[in-house]
Amino acid sequence: MNNPRRCIAIIVAAGRGTRAGGALPKQYRRIGGDTVLRRTLQCFTAHPQITAVLPVIHRDDSDLFAEAAHDLPKMLAPAWGGATRQDSVRAGLEALAAQSPCTVLIHDAARPFASPALISRAVEAGARYDAAIPVLAVTDTVKVVTESGRVAETLDRTALRTVQTPQVFDLDALTIAHAAAAAAGIDHLTDDAAVMEWAGHSVATFEGESGNVKLTSAEDLARAAREAPASGLFDLPDVRMGTGFDVHAFVPGDHVVLGGVAIPHAFTLAGHSDADVGLHALTDAVLGALGDGDIGSHFPPTDPQWKGAASDQFLAHAVGLVTARGGRIAHLDLTLICEAPKIGPHREAIRAAVACICGLPVARVSVKATTTEKLGFTGRREGIAAMASATIRLPACEDEA
Ligand code: MG
Numbered sequence: 151m152n153n154p155r156r157c158i159a160i161i162v163a164a165g166r167g168t169r170a171g172g173a174l175p176k177q178y179r180r181i182g183g184d185t186v187l188r189r190t191l192q193c194f195t196a197h198p199q200i201t202a203v204l205p206v207i208h209r210d211d212s213d214l215f216a217e218a219a220h221d222l223p224k225m226l227a228p229a230w231g232g233a234t235r236q237d238s239v240r241a242g243l244e245a246l247a248a249q250s251p252c253t254v255l256i257h258d259a260a261r262p263f264a265s266p267a268l269i270s271r272a273v274e275a276g277a278r279y280d281a282a283i284p285v286l287a288v289t290d291t292v293k294v295v296t297e298s299g300r301v302a303e304t305l306d307r308t309a310l311r312t313v314q315t316p317q318v319f320d321l322d323a324l325t326i327a328h329a330a331a332a333a334a335g336i337d338h339l340t341d342d343a344a345v346m347e348w349a350g351h352s353v354a355t356f357e358g359e360s361g362n363v364k365l366t367s368a369e370d371l372a373r374a375a376r377e378a379p380a381s382g383l384f385d386l387p388d389v390r391m392g393t394g395f396d397v398h399a400f401v402p403g404d405h406v407v408l409g410g411v412a413i414p415h416a417f418t419l420a421g422h423s424d425a426d427v428g429l430h431a432l433t434d435a436v437l438g439a440l441g442d443g444d445i446g447s448h449f450p451p452t453d454p455q456w457k458g459a460a461s462d463q464f465l466a467h468a469v470g471l472v473t474a475r476g477g478r479i480a481h482l483d484l485t486l487i488c489e490a491p492k493i494g495p496h497r498e499a500i501r502a503a504v505a506c507i508c509g510l511p512v513a514r515v516s517v518k519a520t521t522t523e524k525l526g527f528t529g530r531r532e533g534i535a536a537m538a539s540a541t542i543r544l545p546a547c548e549d550e551a
Contacts, residue, residue, distance in 0.1 A: 163259035164231020189262035196509035198466035276318035284358030285311035386543035392438025409500030426461035435540035436468035493519030
């Protein structure tokens with residue numbers, strides 16, 4: 151997980167969704183309290199390995215989209231979709247041209263139940279292959295039927311797979327394949343793997359998941375509204391709180407990294423990693439809320455792979471442990487204790503950085519600063535201390551209820 155490649159998710163949400171009926175495109179219909187699109191976006195914005203999320207939407211849906219994406223971190227400005235799905239993805243890829251090299255995940259807005267584990271598998275496949283897709287074995291018998299409704303053939307289902315999203319690609323390889331297909335007048339391909347196949351690439355597969363259904367019909371939407379796993383914070387009844395504390399000493403240097411933000415200073419902080427005392431305290435707070443050890447037990451300072459490491463991966467790992475248990479972070483509160491540098495001018499940048507690392511709305515992250523009135527080691531400007539609290543919510547646990 152050292153220096154992982156950036157992973158950007160494109161959410162294809164430009165369709166009109168007329169098959170699902172109703173006045174609104176299906177991605178803007180509500181299941182439970184949230185729109186389908188907001189649920190889908192949150193699958194990706196909340197995933198620690200996803201760097202940014204690019205939505206591709208229809209020009210007429212700007213207001214609906216703004217409501218669906220309100221307050222979500224990691225969101226890039228939307229790209230405008232085209233006449234076909236293939237056109238819409240190409241518009242998204244063009245909007246990402248400056249991000250190369252990176253891994254891109256393409257996901258349909260109408261699949262709001264992709265699990266964190268599925269997205270992790272996609273990211274893993276993206277690190278190994280230029281193109282990979284989630285697939286499921288076919289359990290029903292499949293037959294070819296003629297126009298008159300007669301069975302023409304029974305297929306051998308052992309080699310058949312149904313295909314889902316997120317599909318994962320090298321950004322440059324997929325961009326080139328899409329541009330070539332468009333130039334050749336090919337516009338009917340229904341998924342991005344087909345574009346890569348057309349361009350002569352080999353496409354790998356990884357395990358999909360049966361819960362990652364595509365909502366197509368009005369019936370699908372109604373069933374999802376009845377059966378959707380609760381995704382709201384308030385559906386997670388087991389509220390837990392953890393605290394963290396950390397100190398690093400000053401040594402000569404020219405900047406400190408606090409809460410993921412580099413701040414010019416006459417000293418730097420000594421430490422095995424980047425010595426980000428704020429993110430270390432937050433990581434311990436999250437691990438504390440989980441009852442799962444501390445930062446030292448997860449990332450031993452004796453392990454050379456963490457030398458000079460950016461501390462955002464420690465916090466992202468801790469958040470990933472919450473997500474893996476079906477939980478969510480409700481709130482983070484960080485207090486930085488030092489005489490200098492002044493934190494105030496950087497407070498909002500730190501809030502935004504922490505929110506982004508954790509996939510949280512900024513409103514759920516608090517950053518405060520104080521001095522110790524020139525008392526003690528922080529008062530003597532020998533280092534910086536940080537304390538943090540994390541409130542998390544977990545699903546009801548049957549054996550503990
Ligand atoms: Mg530390």
